[in-house]
Amino acid sequence: GAVVSQHPSRVICKSGTSVKIECRSLDFQATTMFWYRQFPKKSLMLMATSNEGSKATYEQGVEKDKFLINHASLTLSTLTVTSAHPEDSSFYICSAGPNEKLFFGSGTQLSVL
Amino acid sequence: AQSVAQPEDQVNVAEGNPLTVKCTYSVSGNPYLFWYVQYPNRGLQFLLKYITGDNLVKGSYGFEAEFNKSQTSFHLKKPSALVSDSALYFCAVRPNTGGFKTIFGAGTRLFVKA
Numbered sequence: 145g146a147v148v149s150q151h152p153s154r155v156i157c158k159s160g161t162s163v164k165i166e167c168r169s170l171d172f173q174a175t176t177m178f179w180y181r182q183f184p185k186k187s188l189m190l191m192a193t194s195n196e197g198s199k200a201t202y203e204q205g206v207e208k209d210k211f212l213i214n215h216a217s218l219t220l221s222t223l224t225v226t227s228a229h230p231e232d233s234s235f236y237i238c239s240a241g242p243n244e245k246l247f248f249g250s251g252t253q254l255s256v257l
Numbered sequence: 258a259q260s261v262a263q264p265e266d267q268v269n270v271a272e273g274n275p276l277t278v279k280c281t282y283s284v285s286g287n288p289y290l291f292w293y294v295q296y297p298n299r300g301l302q303f304l305l306k307y308i309t310g311d312n313l314v315k316g317s318y319g320f321e322a323e324f325n326k327s328q329t330s331f332h333l334k335k336p337s338a339l340v341s342d343s344a345l346y347f348c349a350v351r352p353n354t355g356g357f358k359t360i361f362g363a364g365t366r367l368f369v370k371a
Contacts, residue, residue, distance in 0.1 A: 187364050244289050244308065248302070250300045
């Protein structure tokens with residue numbers, strides 16, 4: 145089946161630094177990818193829709209300048225958390241699908257000290 | 258507003274007993290319906306989907322779900338629970354308006370006791 149690879153699985157960084165998370169579709173092309181944020185014991189919050197070759201679409205309340213999304217190819221989308229702060233610590237998950245069924249990356253646990 | 262409700266934060270069931278995880282939705286039209294499962298520190302795994310056809314759909318690991326249009330529900334079921342079924346379950350809905358944007362419920366944690 146389709147596979148979505150997300151890297152890194154865990155990252156610890158200092159406050160004020162930037163962190164990049166990669167999401168790759170390994171065996172299909174994804175013109176659209178989705179980035180979610182998950183808080184402990186909470187649901188997935190859709191942050192943005194990543195569109196290949198164009199600007200990402202952000203959900204209401206998500207800061208575009210803090211969460212930079214780049215979808216430079218049909219198999220790769222990146223999420224960069226800029227000037228990270230402790231409140232950005234969370235589990236970030238990407239997803240994509242060759243059809244109506246979404247496949248999810250394994251997630252990235254971000255801890256900002 | 259479009260929404261998905263999972264009324265139970267947690268469901269406890271004994272191994273071997275049937276389980277039900279509830280989901281209702283508020284989305285116009287005929288949306289696609291999904292169930293996903295998440296194990297600790299992992300991404301979500303697809304369990305099953307309903308698009309059209311038979312109201313009872315069968316999915317992975319012996320799970321099934323029943324679509325009820327009049328009640329706008331899509332409850333997840335399994336006849337005999339296993340301890341290994343313990344995980345976080347998400348109901349999800351995709352409005353049938355094109356694209357892949359999906360709305361998730363808050364999740365229900367399932368505990369299966371031996």
